[in-house]
Amino acid sequence: DIQMTQSPSSLSASIGDRVTITCRASQGISNSLAWYQQKPGKAPKLLLYAASRLDSGVPSRFSGSGSGTDYTLIISSLQPEDFATYYCQQYYNTPWAFGQGTRVEIK
Amino acid sequence: QVQLVQSGAEVKKPGASVKVSCKASGYTFTTYYLHWVRQAPGQGLEWMGMINPTGGNTTYAQNFQGRVTMTRDTSTNTVYMEVNSLRSEDTAVYYCARGIITLDYWGQGTLVTVSS
Numbered sequence: 517d518i519q520m521t522q523s524p525s526s527l528s529a530s531i532g533d534r535v536t537i538t539c540r541a542s543q544g545i546s547n548s549l550a551w552y553q554q555k556p557g558k559a560p561k562l563l564l565y566a567a568s569r570l571d572s573g574v575p576s577r578f579s580g581s582g583s584g585t586d587y588t589l590i591i592s593s594l595q596p597e598d599f600a601t602y603y604c605q606q607y608y609n610t611p612w613a614f615g616q617g618t619r620v621e622i623k
Numbered sequence: 624q625v626q627l628v629q630s631g632a633e634v635k636k637p638g639a640s641v642k643v644s645c646k647a648s649g650y651t652f653t654t655y656y657l658h659w660v661r662q663a664p665g666q667g668l669e670w671m672g673m674i675n676p677t678g679g680n681t682t683y684a685q686n687f688q689g690r691v692t693m694t695r696d697t698s699t700n701t702v703y704m705e706v707n708s709l710r711s712e713d714t715a716v717y718y719c720a721r722g723i724i725t726l727d728y729w730g731q732g733t734l735v736t737v738s739s
Contacts, residue, residue: 554668560729565724571725603668605668607724607725611672611684611685616667617667617668
């Protein structure tokens, strides 16, 4: 099974900051990677898929990159509504797997 | 619009079973797999498995093999997820989600509490 490891597990940032979250797969996943945002008490929301493609309606301040085993989610200018937990997820093969999450908190 | 509406919260005793439903609307039911993801209190997301509504084929994560059953009813566009032999560690919010390669629409979640 493929394991997904995110870092950091949490971070504190200010409005306007650039935020970077990384995700490493235990084997190559050929860009079969999605990113989700989850706010407390809510279901996760799809942000990006295929490592770098924004889902419909997602602001352009979110971007993704990477290849092979290493992937990155960047929020270019953090907004108040971006404080949440972010998860990566591989869909290269089953069982699908999520990273453990990165909590983005207000500094 | 696409909607996944799940059944309400449940409280079960250890050893019991629970069956959660997820009713889909706003799209052609048979064109997307339905997945189940759970989240224990304060924890991350755990993929449980998926069902193909067309033929009812299922794929389960190893952790749930033999204890979880996913079924579907194409007459009502509803999928079901049953967990047997519940234990306290199964206390979680259970989500259904639609997807072929990613999970683009999610249900509202169903809290299952296992307590004696």
